[in-house]
Structures are given as C-alpha cells and as structure tokens.
Amino acid sequence: MSQSNVAIDSRQFRNALGAFATGVTIVTTQDAEGRDVGLTASSFNSVSLEPPMVLWSLTKTSGSLPAFMEGEYFAVHVLAADQQSMSDRFSKRGIDKFEGLALERGAGDIPLLGDCSARFQCRTSYRYEGGDHIIFVGEVIAFDHWAHPPLAFHGGKYAKVFPCAAAAVTEPEDVSSSFNKDYLGFLLGVASMQLAVPVRSAWQAMGLSECGYFVLSVLAAGKHRTLAQINQILSLGEHHFDDAEMDRLVTAGWITVEGEGVSRQFDLTAKGRELTVKLFVQAKSAEQKAIEGLDWDDLALLKGLLQKIIRNTRV
Incomplete structure (x- = not known):
C-alpha cells in the first residue's frame, strides 16, 4: 500500500510507523555532487501525525554527515526480516553500498530501496545538536508500507518479530500498600x-x-x-x-x-x-x-x- 504527497492518511501513517520494531533502518540521501549516500541507523522515531514527521540521529564523526547536513531530502527504510545482509552492507565503510542494487528514485532524486517493511520519504525540517549526534527531523512527504515482518536487533544479534495474541483485559487486583518505596x-x-x-x-x-x-x-x-x-x-x-x-x-x-x-x-x-x-x-x-x-x-x-x-x- 502506498501513500504519497500532501494527502497523507493519519491512520495509514500510524500503521506504517508500527512496522518499526527495534530500529533496524537504512537512511539514504544524495550528496552535493549527486552521489548516493546511505547508512544503517537505529535511531528512528515518530514525532507527529499531523503533519507527519519523523526523526533520526547521526554521529558527528560520520563521513556521511555532510551529505545529510546539505541535502534537502532523505529516506528512511524500515528493513524486513530477510534484509539482514542489506543492513550489514550499509553498516560497512569504504565500499559502494549501492552497487548492483535495483533502485527507485524519490524526492530530490534520493535512492529508494525495495522489499522493506516500510519506507518514508522526508523533507528535512530541522537539524538539532544532540550531544555527539545531530538529530534530523523530517516531514514525511510520501511513504510505503508492506506486510513484511520487520527485522529486529536485540542483545547484539539480529532477530525476527512475531506478533503475539492480544492478552485478555482483566480486572485489577485489590492491593493494599502503604506510601513507601514499594507503593x-x-x-x-x-x-x-x-x-x-x-x-x-x-x-x-x-x-x-x-x-x-x-x-x-x-x-x-x-x-x-x-x-x-x-x-x-x-x-x-x-x-x-x-x-x-x-x-x-x-x-x-x-x-x-x-x-x-x-x-x-x-x-x-x-x-x-x-x-x-x-x-x-x-x-x-x-x-x-x-x-x-x-x-x-x-x-x-x-x-x-x-x-x-x-x-x-x-x-
């Protein structure tokens, strides 16, 4: 399912954001010379539904920082469970990360990867200093959401996410307690x-x-x-x-x-x-x-x- 441009449905946008499990994403843009730039990032969060906004952060020592500081657009790809190799590829340095990949092009000609759980095209709205990171806030101008289980990263290892059955709502138990540190x-x-x-x-x-x-x-x-x-x-x-x-x-x-x-x-x-x-x-x-x-x-x-x-x- 795809939603694009200004008319973004809040419910569908929320559903797309829900594909994000523990932060295994790839963020892409283009540098000033028109070269594709991308990296694996774990710091992705939703900010607002109206207007639809998201944020992520990048360390100040990253070689990719100038491209994102100068670029008007970026894309966040929430990786699917079978895209571990893609995550590994974009976390490496000194290689052509896009070599051999079938790419689409988004706003500002930014590279878009396929077969993800969700994908958000963003226009950079704000950049803030956050300690040793720069925090990027972008307004979502288009997004895609597919029914692929997301890739998770837990305890230093990749993992798959499986939905659990909803727990039945039970009445709260009566608990007597004094106003102390156990209350x-x-x-x-x-x-x-x-x-x-x-x-x-x-x-x-x-x-x-x-x-x-x-x-x-x-x-x-x-x-x-x-x-x-x-x-x-x-x-x-x-x-x-x-x-x-x-x-x-x-x-x-x-x-x-x-x-x-x-x-x-x-x-x-x-x-x-x-x-x-x-x-x-x-x-x-x-x-x-x-x-x-x-x-x-x-x-x-x-x-x-x-x-x-x-x-x-x-x-």
Whole structure:
C-alpha cells in the first residue's frame, strides 16, 4: 500500500510507523555532487501525525554527515526480516553500498530501496545538536508500507518479530500498600518527575508555563482542537486552559484561534510546531538516558505493563 504527497492518511501513517520494531533502518540521501549516500541507523522515531514527521540521529564523526547536513531530502527504510545482509552492507565503510542494487528514485532524486517493511520519504525540517549526534527531523512527504515482518536487533544479534495474541483485559487486583518505596504510585510518580526534569527546564527557558506546555503538546497531537477538547485532556493532570493562558500563547505566536465562543478552534503556528519538536527531542533524549541498561524485552514489558495500568485506572 502506498501513500504519497500532501494527502497523507493519519491512520495509514500510524500503521506504517508500527512496522518499526527495534530500529533496524537504512537512511539514504544524495550528496552535493549527486552521489548516493546511505547508512544503517537505529535511531528512528515518530514525532507527529499531523503533519507527519519523523526523526533520526547521526554521529558527528560520520563521513556521511555532510551529505545529510546539505541535502534537502532523505529516506528512511524500515528493513524486513530477510534484509539482514542489506543492513550489514550499509553498516560497512569504504565500499559502494549501492552497487548492483535495483533502485527507485524519490524526492530530490534520493535512492529508494525495495522489499522493506516500510519506507518514508522526508523533507528535512530541522537539524538539532544532540550531544555527539545531530538529530534530523523530517516531514514525511510520501511513504510505503508492506506486510513484511520487520527485522529486529536485540542483545547484539539480529532477530525476527512475531506478533503475539492480544492478552485478555482483566480486572485489577485489590492491593493494599502503604506510601513507601514499594507503593506503585510512589515509584511511578518519582520516575515521571525525573523524566520531566530536563523537559521542564527546556519549556521554562522558552517562557512556557506547565499548562502552556501541555496545551502545545495536545495541539501537536491533533489539529482544530476546541477549548472543551483541550481541557478534557488537561483535566487528567488537573490543569485548565483559561483565557489568560490563551492570550499568552497567542501573543507569543505559538497558537492561532479561529471562531468564537465554544466553537473556537486552536492550532499550532509554524513557530509553535517548531517549539514542540524541540521539546520532543528533549523528551526523547531524557527517555534514552532513563532506559539505559534495559534490553528490548525489558522495555517492551515495561511499556506493556504501564499501558495496562493506564487502562485499569482510567476514569
């Protein structure tokens, strides 16, 4: 199935992103002389569904960095389970990685590989420094998604991903606990606060309140939100989007307001969207630091358990 150009379906885009398992991708572009450039990369993440945006990062010492710094377009290929040899090829240096390959051409004449699980053609929107890496954020202008099981990389080895049957939803057990270090709420609260520290510092430095940060986050997740829709989501964290906060965000040039009264709709401006991308990069950096030492199974189990907790405690 293929989706291209401006009319990108959010549901299909989400399905294509779901093909990404543990980060076995190949990213391609062209350099200033028109030579094809590509490498195996593991740092791929979705950023936004509307507009569709993704990010990946590249070490500053990479010989391929100038091509991606100068290029307007790049493509991310999520490799299929039978493409291990392709991953190995594009992780090597000093060889013609494209020799003998049947290539398609995408936006800006970038090389496109075939037989992947998913493929995203992107226009570079932002480049940020992230320690010893450069983080590339691209707007997806076309993508393809095929029903090929993705290639995984786990514990230093390649692996295949097999879907599991959905677990039955069960009622939560009654657990009595005191407010100490064994209390789940305490542990989740501490973890949440520690993850939020670098992001909070970033939004405060940019002149955002906590409520303003959450409003921008809600608008980054969907267009044309009404005041009632925003406050329904913010109420989970006991925040309220009032006229004073609205005026601050509009005056700062981060959001727009259309309509009157209860029918008013809110959207991010280009300036506001760029700000949310910067904050997302900060959040992903904090997440990466937090999960150091966890292998793929640990992380998948943790996320699965948290999703069950959220489902069981939803009001």
